[in-house]
Amino acid sequence: MDLKLEVVVIPVGDVDRAKAFYQGLGFRLDADFTADDGLRVVQVTPPGSAASVIFGTRLTTAAPGSARGLHLVVFDVEKAREELIAHGADVTEVFHDAGGIFHHAGTEARVSGPHPTAQSYGSFAAFNDPDGNEWILQQVQQKLPGR
Known part of the structure; x- marks a missing residue:
């Protein structure tokens, strides 16, 4: 199914x-x-x-701005970041996680710059909508097997 x-x-x-x-x-x-x-x-x-x-x-009882970690997959995180900034979004610098391939919550373990090996799933940027809902850009240039 x-x-x-x-x-x-x-x-x-x-x-x-x-x-x-x-x-x-x-x-x-x-x-x-x-x-x-x-x-x-x-x-x-x-x-x-x-x-x-x-x-x-009247669509949800959740507090405005409480959504976190909504991911948008992009091929080129730097280019996507630039385009979003040009359209008015306040996007963080590109970052990777000190601990590995994914990222910790919030800004914990963020390291400035793209993942050192530029591997898929390892480079990110983030922005919030006007209410504070958090969006994460995740660079994926090659999907892992089975995805």
């Missing part, structure tokens, strides 16, 4: 501000509708992604 990730709900405080931010980064607007009871759902999709992000009103 295939289980495909379709959407991730992120909690935001200002729906229109979030919508403008993500569209400004180049995310495709897929839907924006409001039900009679005030439920509002906005769906956006990152360029090249099969999965989407939704946010709105």
Whole structure:
């Protein structure tokens, strides 16, 4: 049985501000509708992604900005970083983890610069949306077997 990730709900405080931010980064607007009871759902999709992000009103009880570690896989983390900055995102410098191939939570064990061997899955950059939801760019140039 295939289980495909379709959407991730992120909690935001200002729906229109979030919508403008993500569209400004180049995310495709897929839907924006409001039900009679005030439920509002906005769906956006990152360029090249099969999965989407939704946010709105009356959609989640999570605190705005509480999503952490949402990963966007990119081929070239430096280029993706530059493009996001050009579109208004405040992106960290490229980093790798002192302990290995993935990264610790927050800024623990961050080492400035790309992974020394430039291996896939080892170089990152991060940014937050206007509410503080954390996004991580992860460079993957060659997927590991079975992925």
